[in-house]
Amino acid sequence: MVTTWSNHWDRTGNTTSFSYAMLRGAIMNPERLVDHTPTVFIRIDSTTKLPKKCWEGEVYKITRRTEKVWFEFSLDREVLCPQKYIGYPEGWYEDKTS
Numbered sequence: 001m002v003t004t005w006s007n008h009w010d011r012t013g014n015t016t017s018f019s020y021a022m023l024r025g026a027i028m029n030p031e032r033l034v035d036h037t038p039t040v041f042i043r044i045d046s047t048t049k050l051p052k053k054c055w056e057g058e059v060y061k062i063t064r065r066t067e068k069v070w071f072e073f074s075l076d077r078e079v080l081c082p083q084k085y086i087g088y089p090e091g092w093y094e095d096k097t098s
Helices: none
Strands: 015-019 037-044 051-064 068-078
Touching: 037 068
Parallel strands: none
Antiparallel strands: 015 068, 037 051, 051 068
16 A cells, blocks of 8 residues: 555554545455455655655455445554565555565
């Protein structure tokens, strides 16, 4: 998950939402989102689009509503941003290579 939001991911509560437009890629069907999926959370700089911070964690309690997908998340640890995600625009991605 990639955002430019200054309060994400470590400075917000553990509940947030993404609009359906933020679900990226042809395979990102909201019905395929699964609780307890290991997740990389990335906060990027809004100007340079380079990673500022990155965490490993998981998403759970995924709720699909009319205009957004709401979910809870937990951060396990801060990590260096994996090279393969550098340059990703904001959004929620499914990584089939992990």
